Amino acid sequence: MPYYQNVVKNNTSAQGYLTLNLYCSPMTEKPATINIIAKKAGVGLETIRYYQRIGLIEEPEKPLSGYRVYGEDTVARLLFIQRAKELGFSLAEISSLLALGDGSCLETKALAIHKLDIIKNKLHDLQAIASTLEKLIQSCESNPFHHGCPLITAISKK
Amino acid sequence: MPYYQNVVKNNTSAQGYLTLNLYCSPMTEKPATINIIAKKAGVGLETIRYYQRIGLIEEPEKPLSGYRVYGEDTVARLLFIQRAKELGFSLAEISSLLALGDGSCLETKALAIHKLDIIKNKLHDLQAIASTLEKLIQSCESNPFHHGCPLITAISKK
DNA sequence: GTAACCCCCGTACCTAGCTACAGAGTCAAG
């Protein structure tokens, strides 16, 4: 018996096979094995195993003699990890960012404020680079033979 | 004979010993050896040598049987590299960013536009994380026992 | 002039973050 793949469009949740359970459903349309979620998230499956080893993502229970099944939440988490990495966060930092969302607010509020501070600094620097690049591009348009545009000064001063 | 250190305040340029040459002077108050600029830039001197080896920063000419002398521009470049690294750029990417400022605009305009695009994406993601963190902190304030705040959804969707 | 630094060059080593592979087990289509 085949799974009813793609029957429920734009929805990753389905309890049993065809139940429309948009919110809080722990099941996916089709038992998603590691390779399937790896492709969905655009990472290698060895990477997923690595993240499990270091505790960045949870390893689902292994059914006695069978393959592990993953939920959509794992895909979302993997996507988050990729984007956060591109923003210069280490896996350890990403782990603590994710813990902010998982844990009790009371115990992590101070940490969240601290993280926000770091992120605002990054935002500031990125904006400075972006506006310098914009000026650079504009000055190229007005004077295509211009030579030597200072990018460094945009963010190098503390 | 000692160098007139700190005689010229807030100014890193001095041609000869006491000449006030605020702009475009290639000399520093005191011959800045590798260790001095390493400290100024807050990096290890081994790091500077490494950057020289991979061509990220230029190695000054070695005076016959003497120590290399570095300019303030090297410090600025090093600071830029540090900040850009924190923003998730690899050394190769930083190298090409810096080349944008060094090279002819004509030949690098397209590259600049491309980089700007990448940076704007990063900006977007960072802003999403920042605003989610802000909401997280606010909801903690209104309900300190709240549990489980979704950070992932902020940026995980393409 | 000599002890205490500092620089140079080369090479070896280290951590983070994957990536590959071997060997054995599992699943499902035909």
Place this chain on the structure above:
DNA sequence: CTTGACTCTGTAGCTAGGTACGGGGGTTAC
């Protein structure tokens, strides 16, 4: 029930980006 694609576990190897070190020499303070 066989075959081929997939999974599991464990371990080894790889790249980027440094970091440490050792031997040889230069420089400076005393």
